[in-house]
Amino acid sequence: MSVMNIVTQKTTQSLIAHPLCDVPGAWHVSVSLEREASGALNIRYTLPRRGLRLPVLRDSTSSPTRVDGLWHHSCVELFVAVPSSSAYREFNFAADGRWAAFDFVDYRKPAAYLPQIFAPRIADEIVGDAICIHVHLDATALKDSAELQFGATAILESDDGDLSYWAACHPADKPDFHHRDGFVLKLA
Secondary structure, eight states, X not given: OOGGGOEEEEEEEEEEEOTXXXXXXXXXXXXXXXEXXXXXXXXXXXXXXXXXXXXXXXXXTSOOEEOSOGGGSSEEEEEEEOTTOSOEEEEEEOTTSEEEEEEEEETTEEOSXXXXXXXXXXXXEEETTEEEEEEEEOGGGSOSOSSOEEEEEEEEEETTSOEEEEESOOOSSSOOTTOGGGOOBOOO
């Protein structure tokens, strides 16, 4: 095994629906983050398979496509910040390979540019009653810091079209994934 594939940091977290959301009782959502020695990040979101509306899954030969507005339907997200900075980066990923990335200079204040990053590798896998979305982010897509805070989230669209909002914690009365108190995941 090459040094580049050794996992140096890892965390797994269950995500909970915002209290205002009505979700099926059997739904379970979780995320795992693994940081490689190279600095690359592997993310695995585990989502419910039944009752979830997903985009048509792609075949393994199609390329990831950068698009905006993924949060209008089922997608998973990752927020990345350096603790000493008000700036942060948001990633959106869909099971069909679409993705987006945005930089913010402060709370909900977008930067005047889109970050230029390598397209993430996105794959999906059905495991029993769950669907897993695997994402690989190159080290250059992350903030250049040894210490990072993450907010892993999911927006899930049920078969009837209702959206639910999932995160490790919900620090606001309404769903707000940009709230820095929600960036609670750290790699250890």
